[in-house]
Amino acid sequence: MIPSVILLEKGASTIHADVGEILFHEDSMALFYYQVLNGRVRLSNFLSDGREVLHNVICANEGFGEVAILDNGLNTVTAIADSSCTLLKISSKKFFEIMHEYGHLHHVISQKIARELHFKLFMIKLIYNRSPEEILSNLIHKLNESKRLVCQECNRLMLTRQQLANMTGLRVETIIRTMKQMEKDDKLNIVRGKVFVPADGID
Known part of the structure; x- marks a missing residue:
């Protein structure tokens, strides 16, 4: 999504997460944008009985967290390392700076959000089958x-x-x-x- 060099120039930190490690919880403040360098992260909600509702699996060279940041709100999912993984992590403030300075990335982010919305609508229709x-x-x-x-x-x-x-x-x-x-x-x-x-x- 966002070239790693841009994220690093803006102060992104490289972090490692072990399988099962939680990167952020549902309903927490959206403070960071993440991009996966290797490994996988799953985005889920958990029901009151402990069941997991899996929304997406984020793979290498994909990012997550931007929707809640753009909405200036709370994270709507819990992000969990689905495998041992390495990620870039950058603050929401720096994320907005990147969007301001690199206008073409707005289109990239918009396309990603549109694809994810399309897939979500596809899944909603599918599960009623x-x-x-x-x-x-x-x-x-x-x-x-x-x-x-x-x-x-x-x-x-x-x-x-x-x-x-x-x-x-x-x-x-x-x-x-x-x-x-x-x-x-x-x-x-x-x-x-x-x-x-x-x-x-x-x-």
């Missing part, structure tokens, strides 16, 4: 089409079954059962517990 297979098929197709969370070299789905459940609202048992049926129907391959999408995608 009563067929678990259609939900999974359409979600995996969408991720593959957008080249996100599906390895473009080996076609491996980069989400766990639990994460798919947290993202779709389906039970883990339903995800497992549905994937086994999809494998029987040659819609995906499961090798040693890892899920692979066919090279030509899911019909």
Whole structure:
């Protein structure tokens, strides 16, 4: 998103987070913008019963935290290191300075927010579908089409079954059962517990 050199010139710090480490909590003040150098971060809400609602997984060279900063409000999600990761972290004040000095980055940020909103609306429509297979098929197709969370070299789905459940609202048992049926129907391959999408995608 934002070139690392610009972030560093503006005083961004390099931080490391271990898997499971919380970078910020839902309803906390939006004080920083983050950009992932390596590893992954997931953005989630947690229900009163402890269940996790997964909204997004941020991968290398992607950023997060800008929406709450631009809204001058609170973080609406909890950010958790999904793996050991390295990030750049910069204050909201410096983030605004970058937006002011590098006008073309407004377009970059706007495009990112638009893509995320499009995906969120896609997910809302998707989870109202009563067929678990259609939900999974359409979600995996969408991720593959957008080249996100599906390895473009080996076609491996980069989400766990639990994460798919947290993202779709389906039970883990339903995800497992549905994937086994999809494998029987040659819609995906499961090798040693890892899920692979066919090279030509899911019909």
